[in-house]
Amino acid sequence: MNLTGLGFVLLFAGLMIAFMVLGRRRGARPPAFRPLEALQSLPATVGEAVETGRRLHISLGTGTIGQADTAAALAGLTVLDQISEVTVVSDKPPVVTTGDGVAALLAQDTLQHVYSRQNASERYDPTSARVAGLTPVSFGAAVTTMVKDDALAGTVLVGSVGSEAVLLAEAGSRANITTLAGSLDPAAQALLFAAADYPLIGEDLFAGGAYIGRHPGHVASLRAQDVMRLLVGAAIVVGAVLKTVGLL
Amino acid sequence: MKIRFGNVLLTAIAVGVGLITLLGYFVDAPVLRIMRLQLVAWASLLAAVAVLLGALNLMQAHLKKMTTGAPGWFYSLFLILSLLGTLGLGVAAPFMGWGSGPTNTANAWVFRYVQSAAGAAIAGLLFFFLVFAGYRLLRRRASLTLVVFVVAAVISLVGLAPLPAGVPDLGLRDLRLWLAQVPAVAGGRGLLLGVALGVVATGLRILLAVDRPYGE
Numbered sequence: 368m369n370l371t372g373l374g375f376v377l378l379f380a381g382l383m384i385a386f387m388v389l390g391r392r393r394g395a396r397p398p399a400f401r402p403l404e405a406l407q408s409l410p411a412t413v414g415e416a417v418e419t420g421r422r423l424h425i426s427l428g429t430g431t432i433g434q435a436d437t438a439a440a441l442a443g444l445t446v447l448d449q450i451s452e453v454t455v456v457s458d459k460p461p462v463v464t465t466g467d468g469v470a471a472l473l474a475q476d477t478l479q480h481v482y483s484r485q486n487a488s489e490r491y492d493p494t495s496a497r498v499a500g501l502t503p504v505s506f507g508a509a510v511t512t513m514v515k516d517d518a519l520a521g522t523v524l525v526g527s528v529g530s531e532a533v534l535l536a537e538a539g540s541r542a543n544i545t546t547l548a549g550s551l552d553p554a555a556q557a558l559l560f561a562a563a564d565y566p567l568i569g570e571d572l573f574a575g576g577a578y579i580g581r582h583p584g585h586v587a588s589l590r591a592q593d594v595m596r597l598l599v600g601a602a603i604v605v606g607a608v609l610k611t612v613g614l615l
Numbered sequence: 616m617k618i619r620f621g622n623v624l625l626t627a628i629a630v631g632v633g634l635i636t637l638l639g640y641f642v643d644a645p646v647l648r649i650m651r652l653q654l655v656a657w658a659s660l661l662a663a664v665a666v667l668l669g670a671l672n673l674m675q676a677h678l679k680k681m682t683t684g685a686p687g688w689f690y691s692l693f694l695i696l697s698l699l700g701t702l703g704l705g706v707a708a709p710f711m712g713w714g715s716g717p718t719n720t721a722n723a724w725v726f727r728y729v730q731s732a733a734g735a736a737i738a739g740l741l742f743f744f745l746v747f748a749g750y751r752l753l754r755r756r757a758s759l760t761l762v763v764f765v766v767a768a769v770i771s772l773v774g775l776a777p778l779p780a781g782v783p784d785l786g787l788r789d790l791r792l793w794l795a796q797v798p799a800v801a802g803g804r805g806l807l808l809g810v811a812l813g814v815v816a817t818g819l820r821i822l823l824a825v826d827r828p829y830g831e
């Protein structure tokens with residue numbers, strides 16, 4: 368039995384539940400987040416899309432549900448859910464792209480629920496969430512052409528994506544639209560730091576739910592992540608010291 | 616708030632399956648291991664079906680673009696013809712003596728001379744796009760982080776470049792090596808640690824039914 372792994376997960380889950388309970392107490396202080404330019408710029412990008420009657424492009428990247436990059440696609444779905452709440456009422460609803468069939472189905476389902484919540488089910492179009500390409504390069508090529516063909520107002524990429532993300536960011540830059548992008552892959556993060564207007568670095572990718580919607584569950588999750596990061600960091604330092612003095 | 620039975624059932628199934636799979640990794644019980652492997656096998660099967668659904672979705676989106684004459688409809692026509700052509704080649708291959716399965720000669724030819732060639736061409740463009748992106752970045756955002764980023768990128772590029780015989784490298788090769796082995800690795804591990812915590816948090820949100828991507 369892997370007690371360390373199980374203990375880690377249980378501690379993480381326990382912290383999340385504790386922060387959720389604490390966050391729902393009467394008189395609980397509202398969460399204070401560190402400034403995160405990418406996510407703070409999002410309302411302006413969304414607002415511009417609604418006001419100018421152009422589409423917002425939300426991409427979940429090329430990550431495959433069921434593989435190692437599932438979490439990134441799920442983080443993208445959370446952002447999709449929260450952004451589309453605002454944008455489905457505009458003349459041009461958002462367009463969602465993925466590189467995976469399952470992620471496309473989940474994106475369609477998410478959009479359908481948002482339309483249903485807004486009592487606008489008749490406006491839902493299944494092709495507004497689509498597979499852009501089943502390989503990374505075809506995905507990159509397809510989303511590049513979309514920037515011009517679909518008259519996009521901006522691109523929000525939250526998911527797993529490789530170097531092909533540069534194609535999307537470059538197309539956005541040439542069309543003079545905002546590109547906010549983050550990926551699981553550290554190499555892609557470095558490329559996006561250079562190419563995207565607003566890059567999401569490291570775990571920023573998973574902070575969308577807390578920053579945009581302020582959902583108590585997401586805020587609690589973010590707080591638990593912070594505590595766990597401190598604990599893991601402390602464990603690394605203690606481990607290094609113990610190893611140095613020969614006690615490990 | 617109205618609670619639908621269907622949603623409760625979906626949540627219970629998702630949480631139950633998630634817990635069994637997770638415990639199967641940590642607890643060394645044969646029942647849990649068998650259940651975990653079975654569930655993962657089912658997930659793989661569903662994922663394979665989803666690839667087909669993804670191709671159909673791709674076709675549906677491009678057919679709509681073609682029929683409505685949306686901008687770029689010609690590329691959609693090309694995509695649909697290519698999709699049907701590749702599918703047709705795969706189906707016809709065993710009857711034409713080109714072998715069978717995904718590695719038949721016809722499919723291998725398409726992958727080698729069309730997809731790989733196009734992919735390599737697009738990948739080749741990335742270098743130029745990155746140079747332009749770097750230039751624009753310098754004009755757009757001036758910050759200490761950016762200066763560090765650009766200096767590290769230049770040192771790495773120059774440190775890797777072949778120098779003519781007799782030209783001293785001014786210690787740039789060693790500096791590039793140090794950059795790649797110490798700060799880059801440390802930063803990369805920090806990023807990966809943050810990402811890993813984000814992945815665990817996302818998984819736990821599903822297990823705790825905070826996020827329900829399978830329904831309301």
